[in-house]
Amino acid sequence: xxxxxxxxxxxxxxxxxxxxxxxxxxxxxxxxxxxxxxxxxxxxxxxxxxxxxxxxxxxxxxxxxxxxxxxxxxxxxxxxxxxxxxxxxxxxxxxxxxxxxxxxxxxxxxxxx
Numbered sequence: 691x692x693x694x695x696x697x698x699x700x701x702x703x704x705x706x707x708x709x710x711x712x713x714x715x716x717x718x719x720x721x722x723x724x725x726x727x728x729x730x731x732x733x734x735x736x737x738x739x740x741x742x743x744x745x746x747x748x749x750x751x752x753x754x755x756x757x758x759x760x761x762x763x764x765x766x767x768x769x770x771x772x773x774x775x776x777x778x779x780x781x782x783x784x785x786x787x788x789x790x791x792x793x794x795x796x797x798x799x800x801x802x803x
Contacts, residue, residue: 747771 705711747770
């Protein structure tokens with residue numbers, strides 16, 4: 691039995707055949723993480739903060755972002771914090787369940803960090 695590769699895998703296979711392709715798929719940086727960020731990450735891991743976060747984002751972080759956005763005059767009913775766009779709402783979701791950024795009558799605010 692031969693398992694067929696996914697569409698993404700086929701694209702990577704094609705890219706390997708190209709000369710100097712530019713990969714824009716998952717946003718992996720081509721540089722090391724700065725030492726202060728590594729130290730901060732290690733600090734939180736040692737404190738036991740090593741689980742998946744809530745879907746909407748860490749409550750304390752959401753509160754700080756909400757305060758900041760309100761001070762900037764950004765009006766919203768709710769928002770979520772994701773690590774990249776994969777964890778956020780899909781463009782295929784009904785319009786009533788998403789809003790990309792801000793609009794005059796948006797009900798949601800999506801914040802990617």
